[in-house]
Amino acid sequence: VDPKAVAAGLNKRQIDENVVLNLAATRPDLLTGVDPATGQPAPYGADGVDINCAVIGFTAQAPTANLAPNAPLSQFPPR
């Protein structure tokens, strides 16, 4: 892969779960996981980092549906 996200200014703000997962599944040249211990690229997925964050509300419209369907073979559990 040709790493280029930062160089091309494509490290833009993400706002939707599926869009992120689809990027991780289809564009390893743009987005990878990270090893929290070293800061180096690693396969995308859970990093062993967990936080307790209760949601409080929303400031524009209620989140109702993701912006994109999930790409085939992106990380979605079976339904």
Add this chain to the structure above:
Amino acid sequence: MTRTSPAGRSSSALLKTPWVRLVVISAPAGWGKTCLLRDWRLADTASGTAWMSVDTGDNDPVRFWAHVITGVTSVSAGFDAALRVLTAPGAAGLDTALPMLVNELAALPVPLTLVFDDYHLVSNQEVLHSVAFLVEHLPPGVRLALAARADPELPLARLRARGELLEIRADDLRFTEDETAALLNGTMSLALAPADIRALQHRTEGWAAGLHLADLSLRGRPDPSAFIRAFAGDDRQIVDYLLAEVLDGLPAEIRAFLLRTSVLDRLSGPLCDAVAGGEGAQRILEEMERSSLFLVRLDTRRHWYRYHHLFGDLLRHELDRAEPGLAAVLHRRAWAWHQAHGNLAEAIGHAISAGDLAEARELIVSGWHACFNEGLVETVESWLDRLPPEIVADDARLCLVRAWLARNLGRLDEVERWVEIAEAGAPRGPMREGITSVESAACMLRAGYRQMIGDLAGAEPPSRRAAALEASVTPLWRAGSLSTMTEESAIQVDLSTETVRLPLYLGIAYKGTPHQEKVWYILLDASDSGLAHDLGVNFAPKLVNIAISDPAAVQAVTLDSPSPEQNRFGPAVVNFAGAPDFSPTRIATPGPNGFPLAKFQPGSVAGPGYSPFIRIAGSNVVYNAPIVAVGDGPFDVTHHTNTEDRVLGIHIASASPQGQFLESYADMLLVRGFDAGQPILYLSTDAGQPLTAVLERSTYVPALNNASFNGGDDFLGSARERLFGFINGQTGVNNPQSQGFVHLIKDGFAAEDASAGNTALINALRFGGDFLQVFGDFPTLTDPRHADAYSPLWDAQLGLWTPRRSPQG
């Protein structure tokens, strides 16, 4: 294609030119720009072409890019992820869709030329800026060709300097004398004398439209030399003169057809039959295309055409002169045909042009919502703009449409004014889009507006009124009318101070030991839906799984059983097994690049037996009940030596008078993030790792590290839901693309303690300096499988944007 024409000549030049990012064809009307693009497309077999003929309706960004993507799809199937994002209800718009489009273009298997013809018709700034973005980020193998009457608003000088721009201008498109001879004597077989050729080329200055009109005028004329000597003047005069000659020379049937169909933006056989009142329009259109009568084909099936803009303008002018008043009749026929065929936008346009304003109003009322939900907000606004203002102001339904548009387009100062006008007007409802009444819609708008400006207290009454009015009807509008809070027990949210005020409850930790102390906790989530609803907290069913892999992830607590004398009304005191130690000093020293931190230490650490997740002995329900303060006060809400790092204020109620209940509360610093494209608020209270606790300003709770289970998300036995963070997103306080760890440290005052008096920190977080992480399932998601998959225990998936490749590769 012939090379003995300017278009052929320029097309050949284009084929020989090395691949450049941008091709600009800039010339006034009638110079053959479209002709050149068409010739080039036919000759260029090495790349696919996605063609877009721009019209004024494309000044809606969503419509513009939907057309572009549809064009690309004709070259490469399955190219539609960006389109789905672009047109999704409530979508975040171009900021999300355009990078996706760039990514999809980069993955195309064949080189591609994007063609935007008549680009000068674009005036919408958002469209112009987004095209500039596309030009800047076009991947190798994709180029953009623009044809316009003036230079586009693009950084042409920079592209020119980089050798990434090819320009073709009027001079390049001018017919030479030889080309004029080849056109008129070769292609058109007019057998003109060299002197006549020279005179024509001189009079028209090689202008393609003039020569074509001259050709049409000269056909069958016995003395062409006399005719050529007879005309002179500027472009417009030549066109007027020649057009009159062309029209006069046509059979009456064709002449009438041209004038009557000139009111149409696009033409098809059936539409032209309906408007012109005849039969056989398809045959006429195909004949006109063959005879080069200024007709442009819009699709490969010969279904849709349009007149050359210059020709169309002149035909409409001639129609008004020759048959005054007929245009309105023709527009009326056009809107009826378009309405019957489901083309709402064109129906509305023709109804307005016909002066049928009542019909136009009803068309807008019936169709605006579908368009609005597809993201075509500016298209809807353009319809209202074309109506006389009094037509809009006199109709409550249109006033509400104005209010929805103002809210969606960020013109919040207009929302309440339009709502007030609607409330005073008629009709009262029900609304075509399914809302029960104008009153209900007005309440929803007012609640949304109040909430958007941070006045959540002001949002509540209209929100509850709308919910009551919609109680017996569609779930869609009931959901839309509900409060903006998921944490309904919250007393208030104040976006000017970035705080949520939550009820505060008393507990005792380490009871009966030397370390016994008074603790104060908040209540945020429950694993039982009924109890969650009753308590006004989030329903998080997956929390029942939290202790599967580590019993310490949840602490068992007990309740006191007070006597009537001890507690006539109020919560029972909870006895916690453990509590946090808030005394450490939080340290977050930025590294050379912000992140990783050079030095860090959590400001709050779990004591023995502590977890924020509790189960009351004798019950299986798991609650999220983090302790946020200890002791009797005074509470340190500046350096947080006895409070959690996000506590910015605490109020302990005095003893309640008889028959009353006085509530204690804590003001907690919010965090901002996103879910399903929408901005959300949340409260971070605990983390399973020291570094995470530092960045989140929360309590380090080691027991959470083993909570069931890493990577689990929605799999069997998981208590977690996914969250997405980014290490190296963009930075900058005012950068709308900022996000992530480096951004928080550089722009969010991560090294400082949070307090109500640290307004620099508060304002930085208010205006974009926060983490801005992306959350997975959320309680308001429409699909209950996703809404119920919400859990406050988030399993982070951290992303690293790939950097620039090193010179060594």
